[in-house]
Amino acid sequence: MDARREREPSLERTTAERTSDREIVIRRTFNAPARIVFEAWTRPELFKRWWAPKSSGMSIQSCEMDVRVGGKYRIAFGNGGAESMAFFGKYLEVTPHSRLVWTNEEGGDGGPITTVTFEERAGKTLLALTEVHTSKQCLDDNLGFADGLRETFGQLDELLASLP
């Protein structure tokens, strides 16, 4: 697996970079045309299969996505019957196979804006996800060690509570 990564450094390698005071960018190249990658981001039954990997300690309880400009989305997490957390917001831009922009409103007004671009090159898709926060302070808080830990604790507590 590692040998394959060395031969194809651009593939299967996720990068994360803080590009400015207010911005963080995640990049990855997928071995498929943009229409397929886009489909996996915009059909809830596909989206819910990858958004909460086991290692994140979260499990998706419900996933509603009305993928059109002004349409809303809501992803709820929980253990058993109880909902413990939800991400929600609305789509600001929807350009098939190339661009998605949505708000993140679970933290109240002024949450970050997420932009995902899908750029097809020779049958592969270069994906870039950019989160722009309203201020340096907001991203600092989000990146803050204590806050990150709180979130990790929450996920761990849920994970541990869910174990038999």
Next chain:
Amino acid sequence: MVQYTQTHFDASFAALSDVTRRRVLEQLARADATITELADKFDMSLTGIKKHVGVLEQAGLVTTEKVGRVRTCRLGTCRLEEEAAWIERYRQLWDARFNELDQVIEELKRKEKADGRKKRT
């Protein structure tokens, strides 16, 4: 490097999986503390608390400094490293998501191919 990061991530995860160690981190997020203070706070033996702090230290979540006979514990090392560590954790979350996404994509590609074959026949 990848191997190192993975090992380091595992160490962080193992360090965080214990409730006492999480409480120690929460306590240190409020203020630095000595081993003795932590032992008192959590009603544990010095040996017991030293063991927990050792695990946190190995995971890079806590640093300690001994002055005379007093060992002081504090969170992380510096802001920049904390931020780099956070970004790395965030990257790993996305990497895990994208590994799952790769599987969904492979499935869609296979389905598209199969549908294409059906159309041609």
